[in-house]
Amino acid sequence: MFKEGVSVGLGVGLALLASSAVAGQFDQYVMPVSNPIYDGDARNVTMVRPIYLRQNLPDKVDTIVGKVPVGGYVNGFALQASYAINERMSIVAVKDGYVDCNPDHTLNDHNGWADIAAGLQYSFLYMPEQDFILTGRLVYESTTGSDQVFQGNGDGNINPSILFLKGFNGFQFSGALGLVLPVDNDEENTLFYDSWHVSYAVTPWFHPLVELNHFHVLSAGDRDVPKAGLGAIGTHQEDDLVAGIAKFNGCDIINLGGKHSDDNRDMVTMALGARFKVNQWVDLGAVYEFPLTDDSKGLLQDRLMVDAMFTLRF
Numbered sequence: 333m334f335k336e337g338v339s340v341g342l343g344v345g346l347a348l349l350a351s352s353a354v355a356g357q358f359d360q361y362v363m364p365v366s367n368p369i370y371d372g373d374a375r376n377v378t379m380v381r382p383i384y385l386r387q388n389l390p391d392k393v394d395t396i397v398g399k400v401p402v403g404g405y406v407n408g409f410a411l412q413a414s415y416a417i418n419e420r421m422s423i424v425a426v427k428d429g430y431v432d433c434n435p436d437h438t439l440n441d442h443n444g445w446a447d448i449a450a451g452l453q454y455s456f457l458y459m460p461e462q463d464f465i466l467t468g469r470l471v472y473e474s475t476t477g478s479d480q481v482f483q484g485n486g487d488g489n490i491n492p493s494i495l496f497l498k499g500f501n502g503f504q505f506s507g508a509l510g511l512v513l514p515v516d517n518d519e520e521n522t523l524f525y526d527s528w529h530v531s532y533a534v535t536p537w538f539h540p541l542v543e544l545n546h547f548h549v550l551s552a553g554d555r556d557v558p559k560a561g562l563g564a565i566g567t568h569q570e571d572d573l574v575a576g577i578a579k580f581n582g583c584d585i586i587n588l589g590g591k592h593s594d595d596n597r598d599m600v601t602m603a604l605g606a607r608f609k610v611n612q613w614v615d616l617g618a619v620y621e622f623p624l625t626d627d628s629k630g631l632l633q634d635r636l637m638v639d640a641m642f643t644l645r646f
Contacts, residue, residue: 358460360536361497361504363641364529365617366603367545367584368412369427369449371508371527374467374497376422376455378644381412385637387583389435390627395577396592399628403436408585410446420458425450426471431481431585440570444478446585449491463499468492469510479571482586485555486519489587502533512587514553520589521581522551536609543603543619549581553589580629596629603637615641 363373368383387406392399410429416422427449434441451471458465471491477483493510507528514520525548531541557576558569575588579595582588605619621635 358463358465358497359612360533361499361506362531362539362541362607362609362615363617364506364527364543365541365605365607365619365637365639366543366601366621367508367525367527368410368637368639369584370491370493370510370512370525371529371543371545372424372426372453372469372495373414374455374465374495374506376416376419376453376467377414378416378422379414379641380644381639381641383410383412383429383637383639384408385635387631387635388633389631390633392628393631394579394596394626394628396579397577400577401437402439402631404434406434407432408446420455422453423450424453424469424471427473431483433481439574442480442570444480444483445476446481447473447475447477447483447488449473451491453495463497465495465497467495469495482571482574482582482588485571485575485587485589486553487515489514489520504529504531504533504539511550514587514589517551518554518589520587521549521553521593523581523587524548524550525584531607539607539609541603541605541607541619543605543621545584545601545603545621547581547584547599549594549597552591552594554591555589556591580631583630583632586631596626598625599630599632600624601632612645613643615643617641 358375364371385408389402389404391403392401408431414422414424429446432443449471453469455467473489475484475488490513495508497506509526512523526546528544531539555575558572575590578590579592581593601623603619603621607617609615618638627633
């Protein structure tokens with residue numbers, strides 16, 4: 333009996349070690365930094381990720397009444413998290429946080445909470461022997477945020493996406509393709525997006541990276557200038573006014589849902605930066621992001637974003 337118990341125990345222990353080794357084969361890879369709401373980690377890990385961004389607003393933006401001066405900046409603070417049920421499935425919380433917006437012209441200073449978004453992801457293809465993962469994700473974004481920071485409109489949206497990761501000789505290729513499907517098509521835009529990440533492990537701890545993000549308005553909402561017209565500036569209707577006159581969607585955090593959002597359907601950004609793996613528990617990320625499309629056709633002149641990913645291992 334004792335020998336049988338030892339044999340069974342050794343067998344279970346070896347199986348657990350093998351399982352741990354397989355899962356650990358993806359530890360050399362990193363999470364993308366930019367487009368934090370819609371891009372993400374194809375791996376299933378238990379982690380928390382505080383994020384800070386400082387986004388400069390364009391000097392002027394394109395509207396139905398011409399180029400309107402804006403300028404100023406936005407500070408954003410968020411905390412993402414995920415819980416790995418196993419190596420194939422996890423629960424993810426991808427959007428929350430606090431936004432402090434400080435325009436120089438036209439708009440008022442305002443701040444408030446962002447909408448909350450969470451869901452599930454599952455790796456349909458999990459192939460550590462080939463350094464490849466293909467993961468499906470389904471997220472629901474609520475309307476818990478403040479209209480002072482252009483959140484909370486409509487009845488929320490559903491975000492189905494595919495994420496992938498492929499490693500090759502120190503290189504990492506990863507990305508995401510997805511849709512933003514509003515529950516109320518009149519209040520939010522229907523979007524397609526794709527994000528692409530390339531990094532290289534110069535050392536085990538230093539991973540310089542380049543990322544490309546693309547947002548495309550498939551169908552504009554129907555939010556229009558409030559009946560109070562331009563006089564609505566400075567009132568609680570400011571978010572409706574901005575949605576009604578803007579000839580673009582905004583950026584990754586904001587879904588304006590304006591009836592003219594499809595006048596400029598595409599926004600493309602590039603992010604340059606790196607991830608720094610401090611140890612097996614912590615890695616830090618930093619990128620400088622800027623638009624490749626006309627910055628007046630969006631709300632992004634440039635952005636500095638930093639994060640810390642604390643991975644919990646049990």
